[in-house]
């Protein structure tokens with residue numbers, strides 16, 4: 053428990069240092085704690101030292117945790133691959149979805165978002181590394197998808213998300229993140245008013261901040277190395 057608190061403090065300090073050295077304003081970068089594979093107790097520990105936004109990759113695991121932590125005022129972000137048969141649970145339980153790369157999934161989420169809840173906040177996932185195996189829409193197809201998502205009534209398009217391929221080459225990562233930032237700028241040039249660049253994980257978040265990230269998704273640096281996959 054105290055480890056999570058110390059890790060969170062260390063991550064926040066690193067975020068503050070790079071935010072300032074990049075000439076960005078304090079508070080320009082939000083931290084999402086990626087709690088996948090960690091139990092509800094770990095989320096509670098992070099919440100007790102001020103962390104409110106959490107990210108989950110697996111629908112069943114995420115919904116179980118959301119239900120178990122119903123007594124806390126938390127913000128839940130779905131960041132993993134999403135299949136059609138799981139959209140209803142996501143629409144009913146999560147506040148954000150970062151991993152939209154097909155219109156069909158967005159249409160289902162919009163149709164299934166309960167009337168009593170605020171709009172579901174959406175990021176489109178872009179495959180910035182061009183890896184065939186990775187999820188995400190191709191950069192050249194991003195604008196078409198964004199325009200379509202923007203018309204859906206129960207969704208609010210906020211920005212773009214990406215997971216670059218693992219690399220030791222900082223310059224390459226920098227170029228990947230810069231590409232996402234430029235894609236967002238192009239959409240905003242059409243008048244879209246998008247304010248979220250969801251990029252940066254435990255191993256590359258400092259580069260992501262320098263390249264304009266507004267939302268970091270950090271798991272390992274906060275909770276530790278994941279040994280198991282998808283338990284409550």
Ligand SMILES: *Cc1c(COP(=O)(O)O)cnc(C)c1O
Nearest residue numbers: 086109131253254269270271272
């Ligand atoms: C697991 C995961 C993260 C967090 O990764 P860490 O390296 O543990 O910080 C961020 N984003 C997505 C989409 C993930 O699946």
